[in-house]
Amino acid sequence: MRFAVALAQIRPVLGDVSRNLARHLEVIAQAAEQGADLIVFPELSLTGYYLEDLVPDVAFELARSEVVAALREASARHRVDVAFGGVEVAEDFRFFNSAVYVSQGEIVHVHRKLYLPTYGMFDEGRYLAAGDVVRAFDTRLGRMGMLICEDMWHPSSVYLLAQDGARILLCLSAGPGRGVRGETRLGSVEAWETITRSAAQAYMIYVVYVNRVGFEDGAVFSGGSVIVDPFGRPTVSAPLLDEAVLMGEVDVEEIRRARTVYPLLRDERLDLVLRELRRIYVRRYHLSPYDEGV
């Protein structure tokens, strides 16, 4: 099976959900017109990134939100799956940085960002709660996994999704560009190239990485969205720094070929990993063999 993916490398407006929703609907219509089966937006695509005290103002309740309903409706009307980002408020009033996958008018999966960077230029942990579930999920286009930006810097996230059967990894990102010394290009862009390629190559999966562009209070988001095939080769790359809606392709046959040439997933030893992790876990948290879960 082959399907067409649109990388929606947009420039969200900080804190203006209605303008961002309008932009989403415009991009969805445009990409669907060009034959997209799946459209992937960046992290916090409905809200912008440096939300701080705007978090409660821009948050949606998944079941009741008119914004989410509008995107569900667009997925049905244009017959296209959509992954987008926003702030989700849970029933217990915790706020999450979430990625939502909708298809044919329904919410298929929600991923809550696992790792909230709270250091340097980042302060997510002050405003948001961290998710604690990472699961692959089935879609009409195959089994997928979603991660959000910093999640991808923890290789365990990708490992778990790959072991859980994800063939296509969507990474929604708001990655700031930095580093104009010592490199020919932005240092952060090179780091993302390494991470997305190695993830695809190590697990023979497609990595669909969508990063936003634009400035927020002087910080620049660098774009450079890309599809990396299961051999670790970028197949389409969006420009740096500019808005773009880029069409690419996922070809399941490539996954089969990669996994035939490199049967690394077949050879993966979950028992070994579990055993060793359990040993490390017991030592790290000073547990005794009689503790629950050991």
Added chain:
Amino acid sequence: MMKASDLGPGHAFDAFNPALAAELLVRFIREEVTKVGFERGVLGLSGGVDSAVVAHLTARALGPENTYAVLMPYRTSDPTSVSDAQAVAEQLGIRTLLVEITPMVEAYFERFPDADRIRRGNVMARMRMVILYDLSAALRALVIGTSNKTELLVGYGTIYGDMAAAMWPLGDLYKTEVRQLAEYLGVPERIRRKPPTADLWVGQSDEEELGITYDVLDAILVELVDRRLTVEALVRNGYDEALVRRVAEMVRRSHFKRRTPLCPKISPRSIGHDFRYKRDWGS
């Protein structure tokens, strides 16, 4: 004064990428000006390298027709400052205004004839701020500041004077990097090679006032600020301890200039404490 060459290898800025920096800064100015509803920028053009670079970047970002350079000499300013500024403006095709600050500054100091040169320098810098902000309203143009990372970090600037601006495009570039960017942008060599000066009185020199060359100062700041080395580590690497401590102290003592004024915390939600929004809120 120490020179960068005394420090041995590994301290040069040869890896700085001026083309990439220029692209990012042009985009920064364009986006941060236009998204808040402006099309124009106004800046003070002194004839020095910093404002020449900001004029280049602003002209690229907003177009020369939307870039207003204000030349604001004082009677003791070096006469070549105005001619050098005019040369930059002509090269770029940007709009210029000449506003002499001498009568305004003199009028003020008739009330305080004994004021020392620090006070006089501060008033000159703030008089220029008054003019730029007045023209900002008159022209509907945002004030584009010319402060660089080196002077911001050591506090070599007048708060609410030359530091007053809507944005500092050079605020993350050290002076030595600004010089490289100037060369890349085609700022005339004459301007790039001038000894840096606030030009508040005849013969004033940044490096003499600071007691250190920009080469050495920037090398120390990179180690302390960007690479987070300790003073002790710098001394082990061959830097003069007293000099490093003096630079670290300049950074600490000038921190108030880089922050908004202190506000008490006595209500449930207080500005500067727990009322947190970015400037770009909604834009």
